[in-house]
Amino acid sequence: MISGTSLYIMLKNSFNTAAILILASVLALPACSSQSTMPEVHNDDIQLIKELPAKTLTYNDIKPTLERRCIVCHGCYDAPCQLKLSAFEGVRRGANKLRVYDKKRFTWQQPSRLFIDANTTNQWREMNFFSVLAEEESLSAEENLQNSLLYQMLSLKKRNPLPESGMLPDDLDVSLDRKQVCSGPGEFNKFAADHPLWGMPYAVPALSDEEYKLLVQWLAQGAKASKQVQPSEEIVMQINRWEAFFNGSSNKQQLVSRYIYEHLVLGHLHFKGSSDREFFRLVRSRTPAGQAIDEIPTTRPYDDPQGRFYYRLRPYEASIVEKNHIVYELSDARMQRYEQLFMQPDYEVKTLPDYNPGESSSYFERKLVMVKKWFGYYKDTPFKTFATIPAKIRYQFLLDDARFFINGFIKGPVCRGQSALSSIEDHFWVFFLKPENPPAPYSQHGLDGKFLTDMDEYLHLPTELGDTKRLFTGWIKYWPDEQRYMQAKMDYYNGGKQKLPQLPIDKALEYFIWDGVKADGAADSNAALTIFRHFDSASVHFGLHGKAPETAWVIDYPVFERLHYLLVAGFNPFGTLGHQLGARLYMDFLRIEGEDNFLYFLPTDARKQLYKSWHEIDRKTVPDERKATRAWLEIESVSGYKTVQPQQELLGLLSQHVASVRTEQDDLNRCDSDACVQSASDRSVQRLVKTLRGKILEIFPEVSYLRVGGEHGKAYTLIHNKSYRSDTFAKEVFDRSDADMEQDTLTVMRGLAGSYPNFFFDVKDSEVDAFVETCAAIQDRDDYDRMVALYGVRRTNPAFWTISDWFQDFHARTFPVESGLLDLSRYKDR
Structure with missing residues (x-):
């Protein structure tokens, strides 16, 4: 039994947590006052229209630019204004003023998962997504630009670039839960007047002239899609084989397939030996193999599919972003493992279990299940x-x-x-x-x-x-x-x-x-x-x-x-x-x-x-x-x-017990022998582990990427490990004490770790020892800023994109299948 005192403290903690989360949330997205017209096309861009290529540009032509400059912040659920640019369907869907992540939402919000919860532009418009493209047919190139919010955001940045050194202007907030102003159709004039520095890409250097020209000309030509690439015959054979397995008719196979599906729901499935960038999702479809996939959009994988369904392998059509890229390999060995693990053992499945009523179920059904669960009668x-x-x-x-x-x-x-x-x-x-x-x-x-x-x-x-x-x-x-x-x-x-x-x-x-x-x-x-x-x-x-x-x-x-x-x-x-x-x-x-x-x-x-x-x-x-x-x-x-x-x-x-998989030979933090040191830069950056400890680390970002040796150099990750002794459920963790900070440590890893780099450092081979010594001598924020001025890459740095591209390329070379686009939305200003 819980004592009265215990119950009071538990409820108090819960109320405190709710209050903190609500207060920490940003205010509701503000609606801008309506304007009757969109801005005119800038004079310089009229010249770009005159230079339109004879070939009509398609999404695939501009996709590399979008990936490196736009999708790095607009690729997932937390994309600003839900503008997900990682697929043409996301560009065409447009933006929405509702946040997906809302800490003070007291009512259920309709899911808006790209490719799942709606399939047509009209369906997205019914869900309050507004266009960022010119959607009317037979418009001139100039009209296509004038009526495109995407163009207006790019043009705003081109006309109002960032300073090329120092900190960001005060108007630019790069915090995770910053206020977002989602300018809808007819609202852009006021947005531009209020926030001239908020053009795209946000809070980083503008696109190069060639990148800007390519995107503007694609938009001027009507922002055309590309033809969908069909899987090869070999991959189609693999798909057919796996779909046949998942859709076996016996009770045993159906239960096993359900168990596997509910565990692979977030996986990007990759056939061994196939193209490095070809992935699939395991989905439930109303249609069988041989027909177009009609995915059932339940909120959870164990929600009732409301009728007969088939497990299908659906191509993953969006650009691959690191923060949600979880690879699961399908192969002959995997099929044999499933047979050995699930099908060969002697157990009988007499009946199949029920599914959970989903959010789309009736109010009565959901309440009845909730009551049953509360009293312990519903076993799921x-x-x-x-x-x-x-x-x-x-x-x-x-x-x-x-x-x-x-x-x-x-x-x-x-x-x-x-x-x-x-x-x-x-x-x-x-x-x-x-x-x-x-x-x-x-x-x-x-x-x-x-x-x-x-x-x-x-x-x-x-x-x-x-x-x-x-x-x-x-x-x-x-x-x-x-x-x-x-x-x-x-x-x-x-x-x-x-x-x-x-x-x-x-x-x-x-x-x-x-x-x-x-x-x-x-x-x-x-x-x-x-x-x-x-x-x-x-x-x-x-x-x-x-x-x-x-x-x-x-x-x-x-x-x-x-x-x-x-x-x-x-x-x-x-x-x-x-x-x-x-x-x-x-x-x-x-x-x-x-x-x-x-x-x-x-x-x-x-x-x-x-x-x-x-x-x-x-x-x-x-x-x-x-x-x-x-x-x-x-x-x-x-x-x-x-x-x-x-x-x-x-x-x-x-560590000795798992010696077959331990990583002392690759770890720079626990190895003092030459076995774990592969280069002079390894030996130098290894010193950071001992010299950077305790409270001074509070100045450093959580995840920093370090390039040593220029274009053909090496990459390291500096990870700031914070010590938490406070009740992090009952209050925010910003309140760490000095005693907490004194326990902070630094981990140095070869290669790149994490999906969200917070800062870049770029050091020449000849400077690496000086970099380590400068870091070791830091006593306060001013010392840190002087170090950043020498070796850091701020958001305003004209070389920002060059360094970012280098890390993206390094990551792709190192992990050609498992890598995705690193997200820059949490990149700090220092």
Whole structure:
């Protein structure tokens, strides 16, 4: 039972959080006063019209320019004014004054996913999207430009360029949640008068003359689309083979296909051996193979499709942007793995589970389901839905591509802004329990699916329904359920069914932790991962990077599956404030479970000390609330530690345990030998790890890209790892104390990490040592600004695009399939 004091504190925290999120949100997008006419075409552009090429330009002709100059900020849900330029269909759709990410939305917002929620221009207009092109037919070239908002924004920037040095003018705000003025048709004159420096590209240098000419001439010719490229015969054969597999008729195949579909919903599927830039999405279509795909636009992948459907592989037609590019490979080996994993084992699927009523269901249907869920009569967690597929199989499926699935919530729509990420640390390592014999809640033969099914009533997620009425009831409903589950889990492996013996730590790791070694002796790089939080974004990497972190996770199947259904399959970016806060609240529970699994492998004294430092310094919860999960602190589970720093010893032992996939040879932060130093620049930038520590790092951006050696040089990423001891759910994390800042560290990685570079540094080979020494000598903001003046690339720098293109090209060369366009929308001014 929750005490009255506990309930008061929980509700107080929830109300405080809501108030903070609302106050931190920007005001509603302002509507500009209407003007009756669009501006005239600029005289210089009349000359461009006279020079129109004989060939009609199409979208493919201007696509490279859009990708490097426009899509880098207009490529995803958070594109300003929902103007998504990553496909011609997005340009034609236009803009909308509603935000997708709105922290104070109390009512459900109709989804507006490109290619999914509408298929025609008229349908988008009915959803209040307005055109940025001249849509009337038979207009002259000059009229096409005059009636194009896209042209007017480009022309505004051409006529009002930025200064070529120093900080941005005060009128240009580059913060993540800045005020947006979405100028609709007839409103541009006032917009231009009020904000002459807000032309496109926003807050960066203007297009080159050649880039500008190309875009203006495409618009003048009517902004024509390109012919759609059809897949090759070989790819069509692959598509047919995979669609036949997913659409098998047996109950077993249907349930397996549903499970795979609900987990690949964000994936960009790539056929092994095909073109590096050719990707597909697994969708549910009303039409079978051989017919045009008619995708069913449910909000969540487990919502009722309302009739018969077919799994289809739909070409991904938009430009590839790094921030939502999650690659999953399809191949002969993958097909064999599915057969081995799902189809060959002997289990029977007698009946198929129901689907969840979606947002499009009737009001009565949704309310009835909500009531049933509240009272525990509606069993639709993934543990119940897929109960007939053995839990060990489901877990092994996730482990096979652990980084892909974790990338689902790192790169998915849930991961937007620091409030969405404030439940995780800036730097931590991730390990996994074995599917064969993890400690709990499992039998000696592996995962115990019956236990998970019995626990179903305690494992419901707040994102199952996005009703705002649950805004302040999340603690009341889900925290007690979490405690009951944790108590049952502890009773299970410390009670009558399976009392685990105390083991030497080396044996405990061998017995419980997945080492990534496959049956054929090959190493699976998914066995050890590193996650970096970059304040308002994050990234996940194979292997162990950086110095030993403050915390680590050991993930088991119940945590892994709930992470996916909370933050990927069940998360709706168009949902209400209650939906968003519910996801954020429950993420805390899952983080605590992952950290507690790690603490299980420490002696009780060290476990208690770390537990207190992680959860009770300022991330407080009333002791009674943690009674169930605190009890296991008294259970001595391991022995054999040899040092007085068991946490560091455990991280070292874990690193050795996953030696087949560890990255010491590639990591510049933990290696002092020549084995990890490949060049003189490696040795120089490695010094930054030791010289830049503590409070002075607060001046540095979260993610900086460093080029050493010019056009043919090397690339590094400098990652500022912040220490958080404050209750990041109850208040904003801007209030970090001096004690927090003194624990900050720097990680240096070869290559490029993250999707959102915050700043570029460009250093000659001959200057790299001077750069390191200058950084080490920084004492305050003025010192930092002097360093930036020597080596930094501000938004006003005329070389900004040249350096940006170099990093984009480097990334594409390094990862030809997995790379996408790096996003510049969070690039800082210093």
